[in-house]
Amino acid sequence: MALQDPPATEDLLVAVREYLQEEILPNADQAKRVHALMAIKIMGVIERELSIGLRLEGEHEEALRSLGVSNEAELAAAIRSGSLDSRRDELLKVLRHTTASKLMVASPAFLDRAQKEAAAIAARQAKRADAAANG
Amino acid sequence: MTVASEDLKDDDGGLNADGVEQVAESVVPNFELSEALQRVLSWQRQDPGLRISEMQRLLGGSSRITWICLATGGDGVGTRLVLRMDPPGVSRPGSLVQEGQLMTLATNSGAPVPNIIMSSDDPGLLGAPFLLMEFVDGYSHPRAILREKALEKLRPQLAGMCGQALAKIHSIPVEEVPWLATVDVLSQVRTQLDQLGEPHPVFELAVRQLEATKPQSLGTTVVHGDFRNGNLIVGAEGIRGVIDWELSHIGDPMEDLGWLCVRSWRFGGPGPVGGFGTYNQLIFSYEHASGRVLDRQLLRWWELLCSVRWGVMTMMQAQAFRQGTHRSLDTALIGRLVCEVEWDVLALLSTGRKG
Known part of the structure; x- marks a missing residue:
């Protein structure tokens, strides 16, 4: 069991976020409002990192291992040396996964929209390919 | 409508939402700056009746501080102006004057650019180097x-x-x-x-x-x-x-x-x-x-x-x-x-x- 008494970290964060949302935001002038919104966003980042961060770290390590490196610095160095040039598709897949994992914590709304856009483009391309094959 | 409330409804990520847009602060009176600008501009225009009012600051991610104000000449004609200043302590000598010179050259080449009124590197005039231009009305958000x-x-x-x-x-x-x-x-x-x-x-x-x-x-x-x-x-x-x-x-x-x-x-x-x-x-x-x-x-x-x-x-x-x-x-x-x-x-x- 944890050493610290309840509430848990997550619950303390939610309390602060709710205070910002319910007490500060409605009464803030325009300048303060922008900052209050920013603070609420930051609280959201911390909450998501606490809840899914560990799982994402694990997945990330596994993805790095599949390319024969153990951290981001090694991956950057490998890309720069050209040693991954022949595994470009695999590399892109890992990079997309890594970036999506960061977005899930930092900016899930961005990820959601970007993935929908990408799906729409893919569907259009498939439809065009289909039309070309049939016509 | 405020940028903030719109961003809350329509959150498509932080980089293109909050950080880089400018928001007019409701009213931040700055009498000291108003008076200093009034002195400088009435001298430059040889118009002792010129008055500066409605000094408002724009917020944003910019590395410069931007003010909007109203200049009313002795003849009663009002012009909206934009004042760009280096933030206190961050002095880049000459850069605002040169920015103004480049904008004037751009105007001469036919590009749509705000008219430059005056600029100075001398921090003694308004407290920091500045660039003063005409306000351009329109949509910028x-x-x-x-x-x-x-x-x-x-x-x-x-x-x-x-x-x-x-x-x-x-x-x-x-x-x-x-x-x-x-x-x-x-x-x-x-x-x-x-x-x-x-x-x-x-x-x-x-x-x-x-x-x-x-x-x-x-x-x-x-x-x-x-x-x-x-x-x-x-x-x-x-x-x-x-x-x-x-x-x-x-x-x-x-x-x-x-x-x-x-x-x-x-x-x-x-x-x-x-x-x-x-x-x-x-x-x-x-x-x-x-x-x-x-x-x-x-x-x-x-x-x-x-x-x-x-x-x-x-x-x-x-x-x-x-x-x-x-x-x-x-x-x-x-x-x-x-x-x-x-x-x-x-x-x-x-x-x-x-x-």
Whole structure:
């Protein structure tokens, strides 16, 4: 069991976020409002990192291992040396996964929209390919 | 309507939502600055009856402080003015005066640019170097440019107008702006990335591809450096003012076109050019107005480079927070939003290879 008494970290964060949302935001002038919104966003980042961060770290390590490196610095160095040039598709897949994992914590709304856009483009391309094959 | 409440409803990511837009603070009276400006301007205009009022500060991610005010002459005629100043303690001697000189040259070349009234490096006049220009009325908020009903007919033409304005900016004689530094964006990005010392495999891959596919230069011209949705003041008839010239330099004119296409400046709009236009509209109008020949693949290369440049710029802002040189909530958050730019760069790397 944890050493610290309840509430848990997550619950303390939610309390602060709710205070910002319910007490500060409605009464803030325009300048303060922008900052209050920013603070609420930051609280959201911390909450998501606490809840899914560990799982994402694990997945990330596994993805790095599949390319024969153990951290981001090694991956950057490998890309720069050209040693991954022949595994470009695999590399892109890992990079997309890594970036999506960061977005899930930092900016899930961005990820959601970007993935929908990408799906729409893919569907259009498939439809065009289909039309070309049939016509 | 406020930017803040709109962003709460329509949250499509932080980098293109809060950090870079300007918000007029309700009213922040600054009598000291009003009085100082009144003294300086009534002397410059030889109008002892001139009065400055309604001094309001604009907030934003800019490295400059911007004020709007009303100048009423002794004859009772009022003019809205914009005052740009270096923040206290951050003195870059000469730069605001030179910014004003460049804007005047841009006006002379036919580009839509606010009229410059006066500028000075002397911090004794207003407390810091300043640049004073006429206020240009119109829409400047990126989302308003994308959604405002009054601009409905204009929007399909706006990318073309950007191409024309850029061609004019790029026609400013380089020898008239000897103070502007020459920048090779690709080597600058490489150097900055190395100096930051933070591994970003996505940017590493992009730089490697950019180096391997470097196209021939279209020439050496004045580059605005931040020509994008957000730095344009627009009316129903077209672009009324290109603003924020502080990043201008000498370089390849394609940089301005590539920067205009970076996804962060689309603000959720469907068009790849600023959210409002197509690549071909920009390419055709720029070719026609400048006489230079370019193609889709060249623009794609520059869009990728400019996207990486934007990523590196956000990393530098994040570093300013960590090093304590600029501590604020937005610089705190921005490091975590670099991955938005990484996503855009990956999209370009995944689709753009064959052309």
